[in-house]
Amino acid sequence: MTGTEFYKHLKDIGCKLTEQRKIIIDVLIENPGHHTAEEIFTLVKNKNSKMYFSTIYRNLELLTNHKIVEKLSIVDGVNHYELNGLDHHHHVICNKCGQMIQIDMCPYIENHLAEKIKSMNFRPTNHKFEIYGLCDRCSKE
Amino acid sequence: MTGTEFYKHLKDIGCKLTEQRKIIIDVLIENPGHHTAEEIFTLVKNKNSKMYFSTIYRNLELLTNHKIVEKLSIVDGVNHYELNGLDHHHHVICNKCGQMIQIDMCPYIENHLAEKIKSMNFRPTNHKFEIYGLCDRCSKE
């Protein structure tokens, strides 16, 4: 999806298309992958735009509720956000330096889990798969 | 492992066996599964023991570092802790009521991922697999 398409989507679901929302979406498009609210704040500032954390959080929450953004609680009490549906992937995360490496395999799809979970009367919407350990560099130190 | 064995393990790795540590371990043994620091605090209080959050956090951190306890960052900025190695399982989590249901299947083991990840020069130590959605009751509401 392009920026304009995201903008249109927002209006379609009855949200006002404010300058701040455009900037947040632009920043997420221009910087693929997951970012903390802090990182998004910095990226917004780099575009010479002033914005408060509350605006960022409120909009990330809104975008998450509308499935435009995905919220990941990967590391100790810090949420990461990324545009949803652009690509589906999981992570290998270094316990020492915090580096996150994407992996393409998805055990959920490969093992046909969706049907199994539905048979438990559970309606799955999304899933998370993460492997922790030490990356190449950190394991050598 | 029994309580006494956990106590011994602590001494073996050079930690003092304080009353507070015994209580935390006892509480974790008596209440299998994952708990927040808050829940552990309440469980400790129910045993008529007074303990500060700092003591709980410091010890959970210590036990986590020594792989006696596993720390899970599952939900929005709240860590959950549980005794490690008692049983290996993953979770199905309801987005509405927060209920966590254990599932026994492990995609990591079933797909022989350990070797694949090692071939990336990454040393895996643990992993997390979670499926989010709506549980039976919440999806009916």
Add this chain to the structure above:
DNA sequence: GTCACTGCAAAGTGTTTGCATCGCG
């Protein structure tokens, strides 16, 4: 013009830290 949204400040929640005292080994 209306109402959703933002700026700003202040509070809230979960967690960590500093320091004096305590108690395990």
Add this chain to the structure above:
DNA sequence: CGCGATGCAAACACTTTGCAGTGAC
């Protein structure tokens, strides 16, 4: 009795909330 552990208070980091003013439609 020495040093690691705890009690307690205070700080911290991330996030949410309340309210008045602003701007999209």
